[in-house]
Amino acid sequence: MRPEAKPPTTASRFLAALKQLSPHRRYALAVSGGRDSMALVALAAACLKKANAPDFHVVSVDHGLRKDARREVRFVADTCKQLGLQHKILRNTASLGDSGIQQSARDLRYRLMANWCQAQKIPALIVAHHRHDQAETVLMRLARGSGIDGLSGMAAVQSLETEAGPLEIIRPFLDTDPALLARIVARAKLSWIDDPSNEDVQFERVRLRKAADMLSELGLTPAALSRAAAAMRETRDHLEAQATTWLTAHAGYHFCGFYRLDKTAFMDQSMVLQVRILRHIMSRMGPVRFAPAEHSVGYLVAAIAAQPHGAQTLGGCIVRWRSGDVMVGREAAAVTAQARMPLSGKPVIWDRRFSIKIASGKKVKSGLFAASLGAAGLRQIKQAGVQLPKGVPTCYLYVLPAIFDAHGVRDCPILSPQNRVKMTPWQPKRPYLRDMQAMAGW
Numbered sequence: 001m002r003p004e005a006k007p008p009t010t011a012s013r014f015l016a017a018l019k020q021l022s023p024h025r026r027y028a029l030a031v032s033g034g035r036d037s038m039a040l041v042a043l044a045a046a047c048l049k050k051a052n053a054p055d056f057h058v059v060s061v062d063h064g065l066r067k068d069a070r071r072e073v074r075f076v077a078d079t080c081k082q083l084g085l086q087h088k089i090l091r092n093t094a095s096l097g098d099s100g101i102q103q104s105a106r107d108l109r110y111r112l113m114a115n116w117c118q119a120q121k122i123p124a125l126i127v128a129h130h131r132h133d134q135a136e137t138v139l140m141r142l143a144r145g146s147g148i149d150g151l152s153g154m155a156a157v158q159s160l161e162t163e164a165g166p167l168e169i170i171r172p173f174l175d176t177d178p179a180l181l182a183r184i185v186a187r188a189k190l191s192w193i194d195d196p197s198n199e200d201v202q203f204e205r206v207r208l209r210k211a212a213d214m215l216s217e218l219g220l221t222p223a224a225l226s227r228a229a230a231a232m233r234e235t236r237d238h239l240e241a242q243a244t245t246w247l248t249a250h251a252g253y254h255f256c257g258f259y260r261l262d263k264t265a266f267m268d269q270s271m272v273l274q275v276r277i278l279r280h281i282m283s284r285m286g287p288v289r290f291a292p293a294e295h296s297v298g299y300l301v302a303a304i305a306a307q308p309h310g311a312q313t314l315g316g317c318i319v320r321w322r323s324g325d326v327m328v329g330r331e332a333a334a335v336t337a338q339a340r341m342p343l344s345g346k347p348v349i350w351d352r353r354f355s356i357k358i359a360s361g362k363k364v365k366s367g368l369f370a371a372s373l374g375a376a377g378l379r380q381i382k383q384a385g386v387q388l389p390k391g392v393p394t395c396y397l398y399v400l401p402a403i404f405d406a407h408g409v410r411d412c413p414i415l416s417p418q419n420r421v422k423m424t425p426w427q428p429k430r431p432y433l434r435d436m437q438a439m440a441g442w
Contacts, residue, residue, distance in 0.1 A: 007176040009184055011046035015053060017172040018126070021157050026055045027170070028117050028125045030109075033060070033072045033193040036128040039173070039181040041076070042188035045083040058087040059116060059125075061109045072193050079190065090116055114160055114167045124168040129154055130178045135222035136208045138229050139215075147294035149279075152236045153229035175226055243276050251277075253425065255414065256389060257353060258329030258396045259285065266326055267305060274301045278319070278328065286316035287334045287352065311395075320393050329396040332372065340371045343403070350401050355426045365405070373402040377409035386416045 008017040018027070029044055031037040044056040058080045060073040073089045080087035090112040113125055134153045141150035158169040173181060185192060208215075215221075246269065250262040259281045266274060275297045283291035291297070292315035300312055304321050311320040316334030320327045330353065339351040347357040350370050373381070378397055382388065388397065401423055402412040413421045 005175075007180050008043070008172050009176070009180050011043055011050055011053075014043040014172065015047060015050060018054070018170065021170050021172060022124055022168055024054060024124050026057070026120075026122045026124075028113065028120075028122045029056055029058045030113060030125055030127045031058050031060050031076050032195070033076045034128075034195055035185055035192040036130060036173070036178060036181050038079075038190050038192045039184040040126060040128050041079060041083065041085065042184050042190055044085055045188070048084055056085060057120065057122060058085050059113055060087070060089050061112055062089060062091045063105050063108060075191075075193060088116065110160065110169075117167050124170050125160075126170045126172065128173055128181070129171045130173040130176050130181060131226050132178050132209075132212075132222045134174055134229060135220075135225035136205050138225045139208050139220075140204055145293075145295070148232055148236050148239070149294075151229065152232040153226070155233075175230075177222075239273065239276055242273055243280065246273065247277060247280075251281075254327075254392070254396075256392050256396055257400055257414070257425070258327050261326040261328075263304075263321060263324055263326045271298065271301055281328045282315045282317045282319075285328055285330055285353075287330075287336050288316065291315060318395050320395070327393065327396070330399045332374075332395065332398050335372050335399055339401075340369055343368045343370055349426050350423075351399075353426055354401050354423050356401060357422045357424075359420055359422060367405050368410070369404055370401045371404055372398060373400045373409065373412050374398055377402050377404070377412070380409045381412050381415065386412070388415065 005017070005020075006013055008014040018024075029037075029040045031041055041058060044058070047053040047056065058076065060076045062069045062073045077087045077089060092108055092112065117123070117125055138151060138153050141153075144150070154171060154174060155169075156171050156174050158171075160167045160169050212222075246265070250265040252260055254260050261277070266277070269277070275294055278297050278300065279291035279294065282297070286292075296314060300314055300319060303310060303312060304319075304326060307321075309320075309322040311318060313319075313331045313333075316331055317328055318331040330351070336351050341348055341350055341356075343356070343358065345358050347355060348370070350356050351372075356370055375398060378388075378394070381402075397415075400412055400414050403410045403421060411418070411421065413423045
């Protein structure tokens with residue numbers, strides 16, 4: 001276990017923590033107006049007096065869920081103005097639906113902030129998650145039967161994947177008692193706002209919070225749960241290193257949009273490592289950020305071991321295996337609804353898998369759109385004389401992006417390269433980057 005660092009409760013310690021976690025010249029601070037996030041405001045303001053301190057830009061999101069939200073973000077803006085900090089309000093105009101409000105609001109919040117940070121060329125967003133938040137996260141994942149990754153809790157540094165580009169999420173308070181954050185706010189003589197949803201027991205986090213005293217009597221204190229998460233992270237990091245070494249030697253990305261593994265080498269690994277390898281790849285190839293549950297992937301690994309060849313769908317992916325290969329690609333039924341995408345000459349991200357760009361100077365015919373090639377499209381390009389790559393299962397060709405008009409498929413640039421339309425994998429070719437650690441942490 002690593003020795004505990006002093007909590008970042010002063011400007012000097014705060015800057016030292018940021019330098020250790022991920023040094024940058026510019027940061028965004030996610031501030032809702034609650035007491036924890038106002039500690040970020042207090043520390044950032046104190047840092048203004050330090051020589052060579054980075055630039056801090058406070059950003060607040062108005063989800064449009066409560067009538068008081070506009071007043072709350074205005075409160076943060078006014079406080080920042082008084083302290084000399086830059087502030088930006090991001091407002092939501094879309095409906096969040098009627099179910100899963102907290103998760104939807106959280107996803108929206110990060111999406112808006114990530115897009116704004118990218119536009120401002122700010123590489124990192126600092127959030128105020130603390131030790132009790134970490135403990136609640138571990139308990140929630142324990143209740144869901146999570147494995148090593150889930151029980152590792154939130155990461156102090158997490159790479160968030162967005163269509164605008166990568167964004168780092170930094171949590172300098174992750175092992176800090178929230179009582180210390182309250183002292184920071186009191187010392188700075190700042191006010192804060194209590195969110196009424198923090199008392200609403202329909203939310204799982206609130207129920208866990210209200211049970212905290214009882215759990216502590218049983219030894220499940222925030223400090224103990226945080227230590228357990230840290231131990232899990234060390235185990236996970238060890239497995240990460242093994243998976244990275246194996247994937248570098250035995251796996252590769254095929255230009256037709258799927259990953260191919262050496263089956264013999266794959267079967268020689270422990271099931272723990274096999275599951276980790278497949279979950280990494282599936283989290284890249286599937287329609288969402290999150291990999292399927294470990295026990296589900298375990299059943300898949302058992303099927304691969306028991307049958308010389310076969311196929312299964314899981315997590316929006318189709319996994320096929322034969323004598324020498326295990327292949328993982330997108331399942332046709334999981335291609336996102338947005339995948340039928342009009343082309344206007346601007347670069348677009350298609351189905352979280354490919355970047356599509358019209359070559360500069362080329363005129364774009366109206367009515368063109370990108371969509372999955374599909375069975376009918378594959379027949380058309382074969383009839384047009386396009387040679388298909390040998391050994392590639394048809395299911396992976398069906399989900400390649402193709403260019404269509406009202407009369408049908410016009411082209412599939414990946415199978416018939418030309419200089420008018422460029423299609424390149426949007427996901428990194430290596431599915432085992434460290435940003436997959438704690439991928440569900442927000």
